[in-house]
Amino acid sequence: MKFAQRTVKTSSAGLDAIFAASGPNVISFAGGYPDATLFPEHAMQAAFSESFAQHSGSLLQYSTTAGYLPLREKLADRMNRRDHLNLKADDILLTQGAQQGIDLTARLLLDKGDGVIVEGPTYIGSLAAFDAYEPTYYEVPIEEDGMDITKLQKALMQHQVKLIYTIPDFQNPTGTVMSVEKRQAMVQLANQYDVVILEDSPYRDLRYTGENLPTIKSFDTEGRVISLGSFSKILAPSLRLGWLTAAPELLAALTALKAAADVESSHLVAVAVDTFMNDNDLDAHIDAMKQVYQTKRDAMMNALERYMPKDVHFNHPDGGFFLWLTLPEGFDMQHFMTAELLPEYNVSLVPSHHLYASKSIENGARLNFTNVSEATIESGIKMLGQALNDALHPAQVNQI
Numbered sequence: 001m002k003f004a005q006r007t008v009k010t011s012s013a014g015l016d017a018i019f020a021a022s023g024p025n026v027i028s029f030a031g032g033y034p035d036a037t038l039f040p041e042h043a044m045q046a047a048f049s050e051s052f053a054q055h056s057g058s059l060l061q062y063s064t065t066a067g068y069l070p071l072r073e074k075l076a077d078r079m080n081r082r083d084h085l086n087l088k089a090d091d092i093l094l095t096q097g098a099q100q101g102i103d104l105t106a107r108l109l110l111d112k113g114d115g116v117i118v119e120g121p122t123y124i125g126s127l128a129a130f131d132a133y134e135p136t137y138y139e140v141p142i143e144e145d146g147m148d149i150t151k152l153q154k155a156l157m158q159h160q161v162k163l164i165y166t167i168p169d170f171q172n173p174t175g176t177v178m179s180v181e182k183r184q185a186m187v188q189l190a191n192q193y194d195v196v197i198l199e200d201s202p203y204r205d206l207r208y209t210g211e212n213l214p215t216i217k218s219f220d221t222e223g224r225v226i227s228l229g230s231f232s233k234i235l236a237p238s239l240r241l242g243w244l245t246a247a248p249e250l251l252a253a254l255t256a257l258k259a260a261a262d263v264e265s266s267h268l269v270a271v272a273v274d275t276f277m278n279d280n281d282l283d284a285h286i287d288a289m290k291q292v293y294q295t296k297r298d299a300m301m302n303a304l305e306r307y308m309p310k311d312v313h314f315n316h317p318d319g320g321f322f323l324w325l326t327l328p329e330g331f332d333m334q335h336f337m338t339a340e341l342l343p344e345y346n347v348s349l350v351p352s353h354h355l356y357a358s359k360s361i362e363n364g365a366r367l368n369f370t371n372v373s374e375a376t377i378e379s380g381i382k383m384l385g386q387a388l389n390d391a392l393h394p395a396q397v398n399q400i
Contacts, residue, residue, distance in 0.1 A: 005134075026342070027380035029349045032172065032321050033371035035296075038289050039236050040280070047276040048268075055271060063267035065259040067094025067243075071274040075229070075243055078282075083215045091245050093255050094265045098202050098230040098242040102129045104254050104261070105163070105198050105226055110135050115161035119147050121324075121355035121364065123172045123200065126165055135163075137357035142171065144315075146178025149185045156193040163196050168216055170203040170320025173355050173366035177318060180213050187219040195224070196250070202230040202242075205286050207319035208294035223247025226254075231273060233321070234286050239269050290319075293370050297323070299377045300369040307385030309392055314367075321370045325349075327363040328392065334362060336391055345383045 051059055066072065072089035079085050095101045102125070110116065110133040118126070120139040130137075138155045141148045147166060155161065164186065168178035178186075190197050199216045217227040223246075230242035246254060258264075276282075300323065304314050313326045327333060333351040341347050352364030369377060 025346050027347045027372065027376055027383070029347070029367040029369070029372065029380060029384075031371060032368055034233055034237065034321075035289075035292060035370055038292060040276070040285060043280050044236065044272065044276060047279065048272045050279070051268070051271045051275045054275075059268055059271055061267070063264055063270075065255050065264050066090075066092070067265055068267060068270035068274060071270050071277075072243075074274065074277055079229075079245070082212075083218055085215070085218055087245060091248075091251065093244045093246075093251060093258065094270055095228075095242045095244050095258070096240045096262065096265055097232055097237075098200060098228040099125055099129065100258070100261075101226070101228040101242060101244040102126050102165075102198065102200065103132075104244070104257050105196075106130050106133045106135075107257055108250070108253050109162050109196060114163075115159050117152065117155055117161055117164045117195075118357050119166060119171065120357065121173050121352055121361065121366075122165070122357065123167060124350070124354055126200070127354075127357055130165075139357050142174055142176055144176060146171070146176060146182045147186070149182050149189075152186065153189055156189055156195065161193065161195050163198060164190060165198045165200065166216070167200045167203075169201045169213075170206060170317055170322075172203070172320070173322050173350065174324040175315060175317025175320050175322045176324075177210075177213065178216075183214065183216045184219050187216060187221070187225065190224050191222050197225045199225055199227040201228060202233050203320040204229070205234050206290060206293065206321070208290055208297060210318045217245065220247075223250065226250060234282070234289070235273065235276075239273065241265060241269050241273060293321075296369045296372070296374060296377060299374040300367065300381060303378050303381035304385075307382045309385065309389045311392060312385075312388055321368055322366050323369065325365040325367060327365075327388070329363055331363040331392070333365045336387075337365075340391060341384065341387050345387045347380050347383050347387070349384075 069089055072092040075092055076087040076089050079087055106129055112134040114135050115138055116130055116135040117138045117140055119142050138159055140152045140155060146168060168183060170177060186197060197216060215227060217225045226244060226246045228242060228244055231239050244254060301316060311328050315324050317323050334353045337349060337351055350366040352361045353359055
């Protein structure tokens with residue numbers, strides 16, 4: 001049996017690194033999971049029950065590809081208030097999580113060999129989605145305030161590019177936030193070079209300190225920004241419900257592709273989420289999550305300050321799920337995790353190798369702080385620090 005050639009890259013994208021070593025004895029900082037204790041289980045159960053009571057047999061029937069209208073109206077209103085946009089329900093397509101929005105955009109725009117600019121590092125799932133369409137990647141480094149705009153412009157000048165993929169808010173995997181100036185500059189460059197921007201923002205609501213910045217979409221003057229959102233990080237991942245906003249021409253084409261892919265997202269789930277939002281304050285729920293996550297973030301940063309060797313560096317994200325470790329140049333984090341950290345210390349993380357389209361950077365790692373307790377963060381980071389000190393400074397260890 002011979003698979004399509006495009007599946008080769010996708011099968012080796014490294015997504016298994018996210019789920020590796022999740023056994024009961026392993027402290028995992030790898031998966032980008034929310035804290036399951038924060039899921040509104042009783043409220044969601046009530047929302048599903050109420051949805052059945054109110055909609056009777058129609059709840060289990062086919063709906064539309066665009067998705068349940070009242071929920072799209074709520075999303076438009078929420079983004080208009082929060083992000084100062086001017087959206088209508090018809091500007092929104094419900095998707096199977098933000099992940100489907102990535103795949104639909106790639107399917108719409110990319111032929112084999114087409115140029116895609118991605119951040120270095122970037123979300124591993126986006127690379128897995130793009131890989132199926134066999135693009136040519138151009139990797140632009142991440143700085144403290146987002147993508148390096150000078151190198152972005154150079155890449156656009158030197159190569160034929162169809163798509164820029166970016167996570168501007170609490171980027172996965174680094175936790176960085178793109179500055180307002182860079183958001184504006186990116187749109188100007190996209191206009192100049194006739195490129196579509198895919199703005200992926202599943203963590204946008206999860207800011208713990210500082211002020212929210214305008215979306216890239218808010219600077220879109222030519223209808224070339226596709227923006228993604230998701231309930232996975234603010235409500236529950238298993239709902240598999242996200243949304244996509246785009247200009248009419250792009251949205252119509254994306255909707256047609258979705259109809260061919262899965263006909264529609266779950267009408268049952270969309271109605272239940274809409275009912276949840278009718279009966280509950282989503283923003284209050286998010287605020288409660290943010291308090292917990294901020295405490296966990298602070299616990300991880302404090303532990304890193306105490307236990308990391310001096311030549312290991314980490315950033316201080318203002319929100320999201322992740323922070324980024326940088327080891328001395330030449331250090332192979334992938335080998336370290338599989339050969340030492342996991343078997344000897346029962347700690348896992350996501351090495352940088354699979355988080356770069358080029359697979360060229362080995363001395364970094366993503367750490368998740370949302371899905372572990374404060375006590376586990378303390379013990380896990382302590383063991384990580386000990387393991388790194390042993391690996392980086394073996395002579396000191398031998399002298400003890």
